Amino acid sequence: MNKLSWRAIRAFLSVAEYGSFTAAAEHRGFSKANLSQQVSELEAALGVQLLYRTTRKLRLTEIGEGYYQRCKLAMQQLDTAAEWASQSKAGIKGSIRINAVGGVIGEELIAPLVIDFQRKYPEVRVHLDFSSVRVDLVEEQYDLVIRMGTLPDSSLIVRKLHNIKTRYVASPDFLSAHGPITKPSDLSLVPLVYGSVDQWVMTRGKAQQVVQANQGIKLVSGRAMHLASLAGLGVTRLADVYVQADIAGNRLVEILPGWSESTILSMVCPPLKHQLIRVRSLMEWLKERFPNAYQLLLENGPAG
Missing domain, CATH: 1.10.10.10 (Winged helix-like DNA-binding domain superfamily/Winged helix DNA-binding domain)
Incomplete structure (x- = not known):
């Protein structure tokens, strides 16, 4: 040796x-x-x-x-x-590489908070990219990953950011044309607006229903799915930040509310990276400010 x-x-x-x-x-x-x-x-x-x-x-x-x-x-x-x-002796400075979920959550919630953090600490260099691809924190050398869903047990540091509620919605005109939807099996009879997931696994208590998206339109973008649902092209499932303001404004109608789902949004960090002041400070920054930012987006809806 x-x-x-x-x-x-x-x-x-x-x-x-x-x-x-x-x-x-x-x-x-x-x-x-x-x-x-x-x-x-x-x-x-x-x-x-x-x-x-x-x-x-x-x-x-x-x-x-x-x-x-x-x-x-x-x-x-x-x-x-x-x-x-x-x-x-260096203080809060150095690079932070982040991989996060995209769409409204990444672009209108995470990115503005990260920008505010860098404005406060100008000696920090942030590299933020959005993708839904699962990354290896060690292999890809990311300092922080922000992901939705259940995460496997590991030695990584995991911090919960928020619970994201997924809702099933359609426009009033669509529901008038296709009749009421009262149970999951009704979804197989109408057009759906779906993304990368074309098999919806719906859960209520111990009951589970699987809906296969085989008619409608596929749009691998939450924003595009939101627009398509407003245009009356079908039933879609989206995080509440996309649709809550439209439900409140009667532009969209929530269907099957008992089958809505809650998913955890988490920050994931390697233990050694968590010991770095800049990374830990950013995680604390996001943890403290994310809930209020999320609530504002719920009330006002996504931009444009």
Whole structure:
């Protein structure tokens, strides 16, 4: 173990990440020969082959792949530990990478609160992106992820932000044309406005009904689904922040209220990242301000 060089390990990580000695050398500012020598010395110290080298391409051996994953995690932990050790004199500054749900919740609730946070702490650099794709907090190097739904048990830090209620709605004109909808099975007889989920699992107590969306319109956007429901194209299911103001204004009618669902919106953070003042401060900022922002959006409805 004493023969191992941290520089050699970092050289190996760069080569594995960029897929070639040339690309890694350009990124790290070292010569290609220097990186090659460091990786060769690392392989000699370990007594194993980490890379298959040919004139055309380079790839990890099976052992190399496992070693890469473990060293990558270890280096991330060491870098975070160094940040933690020096943060007391640095204050709230540095980068925060966030992946969050999109649509109205991401764009009209989370983003404004994050913007206000950065305005208060201008030395923080925020990278915020919206996607529904599940991300690996370790592999993707995110500091914070904001997600809806039940999360698997893990060593990650999870903080609840809010309960989001999902409602089933349709326009008054649509209901006049298609008759009353009094039970979930009625939904199979009318057009639906649905998104990426085309199978609605409806639950009330211990009862469960599955509705397959096989007629209507598919729009993979909450905003577009909202507009389509207002236009009378079908029944849709959306978070209450999209539709509550329209229900209050009689532009939409809630149907099957007993089958509405409540989903938890949570912040998820790796334990080491949670120890960083800037990340923990942002989580506390969101936790404190999100409920009021959510209530205002419920009352006023989404923009445009």
